[in-house]
Amino acid sequence: MDLVVRRGGIDKRRVFDIRGNHDKYGVPRVGSNLDFFSLYSVNSQLHRLANIHSISLMGRSRSYIFLGIDDTMSIGIRGPSNLFGHPSDETIDAVEAELQYWNSSHSSSVTKVVFGHFPLSFTASSENGGRYEPLFARQSVAAYICGHLHAKFSKQLWRFHTAELAVSDGPKEPQRVKKQFWEWELGDWKEFRMIRILAVDEGKVSFLDMELSSPNQDSFQTTILITYPTDSRNMNHLSSVPQRQLLRNDINALVFSASPILNVTAKVLDSSRAFRIVEEVPLQPAASSSVSGKQAIFHAKWNAETYRNDSSAVRYWLQVSVVDSQGKETVSSSRPFSVEGKCAAEYPSTWLAFLVIGIRWEDLYSILLWSNICFLFILLSLPKILNIFMERSASYQKWAMSVSISSPIQQRRFLFSVLWFLIEGSMSRVIWLSLVVYLVYLLNFPWFWGYVSSENGDIAPMYMFGWRISSTVTMNKVGMIGNPDVMTVTLPFMYLVVTPLVLLIYSLFAERSAACLQCSFRKTRDSEQKVQLVAGAPLQSSEFISTSSVSRRTRRTFLLPACLVIACIHIRQCYSLMGAYGVSTVALSPAFSWVPPILLAAAICSTSMTW
Missing domain, CATH: 2.60.40.1220 (Immunoglobulin-like)
Known part of the structure; x- marks a missing residue:
């Protein structure tokens, strides 16, 4: 920046820089030795140390205000759990007061431009649910300028915001008025x-x-x-x-x-x-x-x-x-x-732009996370409910035998095949109960421990809903930080490891049940052929026997590589987190590192018997 000032011939006071999430990676507190922004930024050199800064320009008939906002986390969590802007209620109130000041204290027209690092789609709500969108619309902000996403996503991530607000005019009833502003994301200088x-x-x-x-x-x-x-x-x-x-x-x-x-x-x-x-x-x-x-x-x-x-x-x-x-x-x-x-x-947009900047990722994260959790609970509870219902009557055993013994399963309805898969896949009470306990554990207890900020900083546990930081670090009561930033950890783990793990375990036990039924049917056919041989009747074809044997080998050939793929994905995730939060801390966290492979190995061993 000194080179820019010197070669550009501009006043250094006109240079205005603000923090981004990269400026807070692993920074335990503002002003620490790792807070390079406080050491080298132009704002710091000019003693602009607050979370919001404004520059005003006065024209002959119009005033211009440029407002910069620092929404980085109070404690800089190490990546990848440092993705969202986190405005506080105090910051939102201060921004509104600053913008409102120019409406009330100046008779001339005012143009307001606000800029920050994070797009609004990657900005979390405040403690009381406050957000910038209605504020910017209410205060007639012309544009919000942001960055963060880099040009690798797109070079035109722009969004037009429209908010319907209630405006009162004296004693009359408030009227609903539409207010609008633009959000223009800017691609990065680093790569593009x-x-x-x-x-x-x-x-x-x-x-x-x-x-x-x-x-x-x-x-x-x-x-x-x-x-x-x-x-x-x-x-x-x-x-x-x-x-x-x-x-x-x-x-x-x-x-x-x-x-x-x-x-x-x-x-x-x-x-x-x-x-x-x-x-x-x-x-x-x-x-x-x-x-x-x-x-x-x-x-x-x-x-x-x-x-x-x-x-x-x-x-x-x-x-x-x-x-x-x-x-x-x-x-x-x-x-x-x-x-x-x-x-x-209307400015032409793309599905990528809508997905990245048109969706509030804080809300989408909750939808994706809880829909996955509900799916897993249904997947675990529904088979037991069906099993209890089926065991009260002898119809299920007869139906299961008919599905496996009669001509191929494909002739049965798809629903019956799914029910059979669920019930037979959850037959192992030990494995099933372990999956239930594991899912309840993930909801309420730490996934792993790690260095939340610097390598020599405090070790903190990461839960499904953020990092629990001690009061000695936050200078207040113990609380969670980093939500929804942990989505970079939780969503890949739940969707790529835990959910496939449950489905594969069900598939392994369902495949074993099918093999048992086929073995029983083969013995029955052998007995019938012996009776036909004694009676002098012509022998039936033994094609089914060979087909049953080959079909099991084929199914195992498919399931075992699938287990290997899930294991590789899990190892890669562990390796990434070890590089981010410490090798020993993550490696010694059983919930994240050891339980999935142990459950998968136990299911493979329990279903590996031959017939």
């Missing part, structure tokens, strides 16, 4: 060299994401950002500004170039006529607008009335071309515009 140029043009917020080339690039590529009219896909669909204040007849663009600019031209394209150029408007340098001695802002007046009455938000598109002193022409990407913001276009 992504940066964002954000512009506020009389309250209209626009941005341009660009991916810088390698350091071996000969020269900086000319960059163009159209600041007005704004992209109709990225503007607020509902404007709270009176219509009479939206009358503008100007085109503005930011141009950054390593060479002097000779010509800047805005072109209006008509999409209904194959994007033919319908108007060209030359842009001139704005007075007193330069960066490092070069003009940066170009603008022009035009007849916006021509496009004001069009009802489509994507018919007319705007494009700006720039010619520098080297004769090189650079053309911006074209984008639709809507004069005065009368109509807005």
